[in-house]
Amino acid sequence: MFPTTFSFNEMVKIANNCDDAYDGLFFYAVKTTGIFCRPSCKSRSPKTENITFFQTVEEAKKAGFRPCKKCQPDKIHFNPMMDIVHDAERYILGHYTENLTWKQIAQNIGISPYHLGRIFKKQTARTLRVYLENIRVNKAVHLLRNTNLSLSDICYEVGFQSYSSFYHAFQKQTQYAPQQYRKQIDK
Template identity: 50%
Template sequence: MWKAAVDCDHKYDGEFFYAVKTTGIFCRPSCKSKTPNYENICFFPNAEEARKEGFRPCKRCRPDLLENTYDPHLEIIEDTKKYLQENYASNITIAQLAMHVGVSQYYLSRTFKEKTGYTPQMYLSTLRIQKAQELLVTTKENSTEICFQVGYQNFSSFYKQFKKICGCSPRCFRTEKGRKGN
């Protein structure tokens, strides 16, 4: 059990839990938190036993959740996506985003890209362009007005990103969608 805890071996998740006496926290064997000293660790067959002994669940590996395949990264990804969807029109920096989610900038960028295939900035750009597409089809506003509404600071960045994602200019997109809609 000690080896499984040191190796962060997910194969043993659900088989046992370990608790750290000095912190009062219990974890899954796969927890990526700092390896405790051997003399400060004790093992339990289930989470309930650890709680009975006064240990609280780790906030990183969430041993209190029933499913053994809990992935703490998914919560970070979902929080990041939700924040970006609700604030896409704002000028968002990776530092602000990381602070909101509660992790470091590096950890957020690396985890988000690993799980989604995109950086948070790429995801934000895609959201903005999707919203711009919607506005181009549903409103009479011009491309410049839409550019600022969806959070771009200048038209050239908007135009370049729009063309990169859509394969055409905003004007061509509006014209094409207008023809298909009639």
């Protein structure tokens, strides 16, 4: 049902973190309340066993869930500019481990890199670069928590081209250096 980008556990974590980088890419529904939300919804985190995921609003509605009044997941697709944003996000999620260029992303969507950059920034209040870094750091955090891979393996595994860019992006987003973060988990 889903692009292989996310595992169930990753989606649970994204929903618990209320990360709006994933809005529009999937929706979570809570069986006990009958309501579905965007990943970024600030409502209380439901129990994992009560969560189910959908890729589209239509699928969630068809399964009998109602849109949350707070985060209004059904309003996400009303802006055509957001389709471009979601196309870019999907492409990045499928290719973030590669040495991505903006040109490559823009070409895949069928608009110019200049317009893509402007639209993305305007709609999401962050640049493509920041978005890409967020995705890579999120994945690095996932690998740090769930594998014994070395920090440099993780750095290249998630698509950073140098350890220093990994280090800076990681620290900016988590407030920890990667090695500090691993120590925190090991405690």
